[in-house]
Amino acid sequence: MRGALFLICAAALTAGCTEPSESVRIVGSSTVYPFSRTVAERTAAKFHQRSPIVEMTGTGGGIQQFCRGAGEIDIANASRPIKDSEIALCQANGVEAIGFRIGYDGIVVAAAPSNPVKALTRAHIYRALAKDLPRQGGFEPNPNRLWSDVDPALPAVEIEVHGPPPTSGTRDAFVELALEPGARAIPELAALEESDPAQFKARAGALREDGRWIDEGENDNAIIQLIRSSPTPIGVFGYSYFDQNRGVVAGVAIDGERASIDTIADGRYPLARSLYFYVDARRARPALANYVLEFMSEAALGPAGYLTEKGVVPLPAADLDAERKKALAFHERASALQVEPRP
Amino acid sequence: MSRKSQRRRRFAERAFRAVATGALVFAAGMFLLLCAGIAALGAEAFLRHEARLEIALDAAVLGVSAQASAAELGTADFRAAVRRAVAEAAAPAADTVSEIELNALISPGAEFALADALSRNSGLLGRSITIDAPLSDAADRYLKESPDARGYARLSAAQQDVIAALKAKGRLSRAFNADFFASGDSSYPELAGVAAGFVGSMFSVGVAILIALPLGVATAVFLEEFAPKNALVDFLEININNLAAVPSIIFGLLGLVVFIIALGMPRSAPIVGGLVLALMTLPTIIIVTRSSLQALPSSLKEGALALGASKLDAVLNPLLPAAAPGIATGVIIGVARALGETAPLILIGMVAFVATPPLNPLEPSSALPVLVYLWAESPETAFAEKTAGAIILLLVLLIVLNGLAAAIRRRANVYRR
Incomplete structure (x- = not known):
């Protein structure tokens, strides 16, 4: 096959047919994608190398490709930690995954400034969005139509929430950070978690299908466009999108905390999650190590770093230091494995 | 016929015309709405x-030694140098602005330009150079939006003062954005360009034509002139027609499994994209070629055969040239469709961030419609105008291709009369 490829190369009459494996290849989460491509671009400019190729495949799909170890994938971006089943897949295929924690991303519940819903608790969110709610020992379909049905203190506005689909890492995190704690606030469900954790997870993750929760595809901009001009709908999306659209949409306080760099970093804002990327150590080489090092650098993740500007909430200093040490170790390993090519 | 039936038929005709005109007006209106918005x-x-800045490449500001090596220059803090130049240009308005706020006004493109200039000529260290630095997306949007409709005004009052000071001193200019055509994709909207997508699309479409045109025409000629009329050939024909209606993502899946996994071809490469698009356009070309061959007067073929030409001679000389305009129209329409496809490219990895335009069909690349998709999803609001720009480019290409098809058709009609 190689031979055929080179023939085609020659036929294309082009100079410098490069080995395709030269550029760093990155797949994975659409949440990490905007940050990843920024680092890719900066790495290329700083180290005078080809820019890494970043694909947006979603966390699950990206890790699958990465762990199968076939497609020359160097890095999988993830908006959740790698699962045990995925680690097993990686090991079965000989992929040595080294994980790096980048920082935090908040999940923002937001609405148009004209929307009277300004503050919610996670219990409110669960009661408004759950498919079934417990009643008299059993479960019945969620009867709440207005936010004031959930809690009389809330305004009498129709419940209409637009958010990410089940394939999205943002949805997984929303279920885990908002809905499960919200479900725990209901005694019957808390008891269910004691007796049957799997059943609890299924109940907590099941959102209503009567048009009050609406799956919006993996496009956070579409959600913002939907909610910005009407006082009823509420949107659920990533913090970086919120950051870029301040003034157009207003954040809803969750458990009394508004999403901001400060409240996410010190853990007060409840809907925050860590972002990660996983590197295949077998593929260590200077171009890849440069990218990893650049990602963890002060220029990227420092207080005035370019990723911080793009909406990543940096880790606490000690944790960031630990990640940086890992990046440096990886860089040394890459330089030891391979002699730097002459420029 | 009674009067009544005549009246009824006239009414039916009027109603039909009204509905047809309505449909036309609706379609044209929708098209105009799309065009006007975009x-x-x-x-x-x-x-x-852009802002004209005189930037001092002072070793102390850059945080490097006066005799810095190339490796050391890689770590230089160009941002500080740019920041300083802005502060000087906008003094005294810039005195009250924080570093972070100043950083957010000028595009990182300025830093890239400085790094590039120094890497090519290290003698510039210690001197100062004047560049037209692009403004950041936020500052650019601020200047582009009218003062009473600034929904996206994300500049602080202090930042607005700096911009006003730069404007008052004549440092700001509105320039043609050459990067939009010459650069690859970027995470910074003001630097992002269509080059990598455009070149990728051209390579893919080129490969697709090279493969689909000869294969498609040969298949059509065989089916039309040589193939025996039997059940097997009928079955083939039905399947070719079915293939033309298969959703394009299925072809992407085929490309992933056959070309990338089984044959080990490179991911994200336009050659694989071209192969997939070729499979997609093949049925269109076959169908169009066959119908243009059928449309020829039978005297053409019979005359050639009567003069002693073999079947192949007849096909090569009078038939194919006479059918060529019809074939060309079909090919162009097929190609135009292939040019606008994103779905099959997702699975073969061409929906990707590619900053460097590819030099050959084996290098990773994206495509023009892919840029529209990626930019529309980006959090930065300034990507909205880039998305619209890429759509315009795509529409212009499609209009040119379809115009070409129409021109060829018109010429062919002249010949036939």
């Missing part, structure tokens, strides 16, 4: 604001 926004993608 043209207004997209026009802004072709212009951007």
Whole structure:
């Protein structure tokens, strides 16, 4: 096959047919994608190398490709930690995954400034969005139509929430950070978690299908466009999108905390999650190590770093230091494995 | 016929005309609406604001030694140098602005330009150079939006003062955004360009034509002139027609499994994209070629055969040249469809961030419609105008291709009369 490829190369009459494996290849989460491509671009400019190729495949799909170890994938971006089943897949295929924690991303519940819903608790969110709610020992379909049905203190506005689909890492995190704690606030469900954790997870993750929760595809901009001009709908999306659209949409306080760099970093804002990327150590080489090092650098993740500007909430200093040490170790390993090519 | 039936038939005709005209007006209206919205926004993608800055490449500001090596220059803090130049240019308005706020006004493009200039000529260290630095997306949007409709005004009051000071001193200019055509994708909207997508699309479509045209025409000629009429050939025909209606993502899946996994071809490469698009356009070309061959007068073929030509001679000389305009129209329409496809490219990895335009069909690349998709999803609001700009470029290409098809058809009609 190689031979055929080179023939085609020659036929294309082009100079410098490069080995395709030269550029760093990155797949994975659409949440990490905007940050990843920024680092890719900066790495290329700083180290005078080809820019890494970043694909947006979603966390699950990206890790699958990465762990199968076939497609020359160097890095999988993830908006959740790698699962045990995925680690097993990686090991079965000989992929040595080294994980790096980048920082935090908040999940923002937001609405148009004209929307009277300004503050919610996670219990409110669960009661408004759950498919079934417990009643008299059993479960019945969620009867709440207005936010004031959930809690009389809330305004009498129709419940209409637009958010990410089940394939999205943002949805997984929303279920885990908002809905499960919200479900725990209901005694019957808390008891269910004691007796049957799997059943609890299924109940907590099941959102209503009567048009009050609406799956919006993996496009956070579409959600913002939907909610910005009407006082009823509420949107659920990533913090970086919120950051870029301040003034157009207003954040809803969750458990009394508004999403901001400060409240996410010190853990007060409840809907925050860590972002990660996983590197295949077998593929260590200077171009890849440069990218990893650049990602963890002060220029990227420092207080005035370019990723911080793009909406990543940096880790606490000690944790960031630990990640940086890992990046440096990886860089040394890459330089030891391979002699730097002459420029 | 009674009067009544005549009246009824006249009424039916009037109603039919009204419905048809209504449909036309609706389609044209929708098209105009799309064009107007996109043209207004997209026009802004072709212009951007730049600030003329005199930047001192002072070793102390850059945080490197006076005799810095190339490796050391890689770590230089160009941002500080740019920041300083802005502060000087906008003094005294810049005195009250924080470093972070100043950083957010000028595009990182300025830093890239400085790094590039120094890597090519290290003698510049210690001197100062004047560049037209692009403004950041936020500052650019601020200047582009009218003062009473600034929904996206994300500049602080202090930042607005700096911009006003730069404007008062004549440092700001509105320039043609050459990067939009010459650069690859970027995470910074003001630097993002269509080059990598455009070149990738051209390579893919080129490969697709090279493969689909000869294969498609040969298949059509065989089916039309040589193949025996039996059940097997009928079955083939039905399947070719079915293939033309298969959703394009299925072809992407086929490309992933056959070309990338089984044959080990490179991911994200336009050659694989071209192969997939070739499979997609093949049925269209076969069907169109066959119908243009059928449309020829039978005297053409019979005359050639009567003069002693073999079947192949007849096909090569009078038939194919006479059918060529019809074939060309079909090919162009097929190619135009292939040019606008994103779905099959997702699975073969061409929906990707590619900053460097590919030099050959084996290098990773994206495609023009892919840029529209990626930019529309980006959090930065300034990507909206880039999306519209890329759509305009795509529409222009499609209009040119379809115009070409129409011109060829018209010429062919002249010949036939």
